[in-house]
Amino acid sequence: MLHINDLTYRIEGKLILDQATVAIPTGHKVGLVGRNGAGKTTLLRLLKSEIAPDDGSISTPRNARIGHVAQEAPGGDDSLIDWVLSADTERASLLDEAEHATDPTRISDIQIRLTDIDAHSAPARAAQILSGLGFDDAAQRRACREFSGGWRMRVALASILFLEPEILLLDEPTNYLDLEGTLWLESHLKSYPHTVLMVSHDRDLLNRAVGSILHLDRGKLTLYTGGYDDFEETRREKQRLELKLKKKQDEQRRHLQTFIDRFKAKASKAAQAQSRVKALAKMQPIAAQTDERVVPFVFPQPQKMIASPLLRIENASVGYAPGQAILNNLNLRLDHDDRIALLGQNGNGKSTFAKLIAGRLKPLAGHVFGAQKVDVGYFAQHQLDDLNPSDTPYDYMVKYLPDATEAQRRTRLGTFGFSAQKADTKCSLLSGGEKARLLLALTAFYGPHILILDEPTNHLDVDSREALIRALMEYDGAVILISHDRHLVEATADRLWIVRDGTVTSYDGDMESYRAELLAERGAKGREKSHNREGTTGVQNRSDQRRIAAERRAELAPLRKSMQAAESAVEKLTKQIAALDSLLGDPDLYAKQPAKAQAASLQRGQLSKKLSEAEDAWLAASEAFEAATRESAEAG
Secondary structure, three states: OEEEEEEEEEEOOEEEEEEEEEEEOOOOEEEEEOOOOOOHHHHHHHHOOOOOOOEEEEEOOOOOOEEEOOOOOOOOOOEHHHHHHOOOHHHHHHHHHHHHOOOHHHHHHHHHHHHHOOHHHHHHHHHHHHHHOOOOHHHHOOEHHHOOHHHHHHHHHHHHHHHOOOEEEEEOHHHHOOHHHHHHHHHHHHOOOOEEEEEOOOHHHHHHOOOEEEEEEOOEEEEEEOOHHHHHHHHHHHHHHHHHHHHHHHHHHHHHHHHHHHHOOOHHHHHHHHHHHHHHHHOOOOOOOOOOOOOOOOOOOOOOOOOOOOEEEEEEEEEOOOOOEEEEEEEEEEOOOOEEEEEOOOOOOHHHHHHHHHOOOOOOEEEEEOHHHOOEEEEEHHHHHHOOOOOOHHHHHHHHOOOOOHHHHHHHHHOOOOOHHHHOOOHHHOOHHHHHHHHHHHHOOOOOOEEEEEOOOOOOOHHHHHHHHHHHHHOOOEEEEEOOOHHHHHHHOOEEEEEEOOEEEEEOOOHHHHHHHHHHHHHHHHHHHHHHHOOOOOOOOHHHHHHHHHHHHHHHHHHHHHHHHHHHHHHHHHHHHHHHHHHHOOHHHHHHOHHHHHHHHHHHHHHHHHHHHHHHHHHHHHHHHHHHHHHHHHHO
């Protein structure tokens, strides 16, 4: 069991951990959550013994290894597979010794130990992990130095997963992963045989991959059973209960204090008054809730709406050099109310396609119609590094609003959460979340027709991500989203486009069916590799996998159609009722047109009944579709 006992830590006098205490049972998967700046990464550094606490202690099971992802990514000439295998230093040492050992007893001991640590299956396990994180067989044999920093961080993650330490510490492990890699990691962590403590702001990952949530709030640690949704519900209920208790306690204190003030001077009541004083002193005050408010995001609406389609792409190809197209045969259209999520592995061309939409790349062939009249706001994660470190958010407002007053500029910054102090803070001193807020504000500053967001949530906590979702729902322009955050995609996107096999195509399913197909495909690949290493045959090829996936989509199609039809009926009836409510809300209607008012009131009652029936139908259709999707996933 991992014990954290009365842990106290300060940074420059600021109390980060205040006698924090928690016990995590061996083998538990725990998500560590808290607002940005609460001290989550600091706690991990304390657990790794990188820093020492001011007070308190940390105890772990005897001989338990604590593992974490290395901060520096590998960059040498070793192949990916060799670098991951080298993480197991005992195995490497034994294999090296086995090549030179001559003593029969020692040779026997070495072979027994290699068997005990399952050393001979290590290459297959390492390859499976690398494959799950997006590296095919050819990539696994390439040198580490050939990959970019983000991909090398995946290799660092693969090495620690391969090593399987008894206590695994992960700090935002999905930041360098695409959606496909995140889905694989979720599945892998659920079957991980030891204790996991993971900092993450990915709501779906925290709902599916862990069984407990450890909340760090105002220096204290509280362990909740269940995933993130369970934690949030339990915490809110706890807050409501504490507020009720506080109100009741405040009333008791006022009653006792009134009695004391009234009778303490009277001899006959002195004893009773004294007992009330003692009772008042023993009554521990319940702290008022001070839950921090998350400042919302506000995206300016497009100044001039353009009729659909905003863009039409015909027979286009795009790349970075003539004759070297990355994506071909692009035939798509983008309407003004589209909410599209681009799915596909990193390296397949999602960002390249986004740059085509943004006008940063011209088509190598074909046409993109409408690009000249469309304004595009483009947010890319790497642009955080392009912010001038010596400039402040206010300096940027001066550039974007040269003719505005200081008050107007600061008001604009305030809508994105920058107080007077933060507005005058240099970008080099802003947190990752604050830089992301600033860049989002600049991206959407002029009210673009299309908002392209490429991994916008990496530095945002869970509550800020929810604020981003609300802002995107209220935004009237089109949105193209690239994100590994499944909750963000499901909450904001109504269409899915898949980037793979050198092109971009529309996907008919939803995120759950895509997840099921992806895991089934990767599972089939894993079985194929395993069978090939064992010399077996009969593995499904890629066309078989696609055929099976197509059959599953076909089975789900009628249920999906039924669910969508029911949802459309609900939306239509809701709009009709809203129109009648607006009509019936006019007081002049009853005086001037009583017959019309009576007819409208009757019609509203009928529509309300139909709405109730439509909602029941939608609920039943949704449950049937979700059940069929789960069965399909389990069958895969």
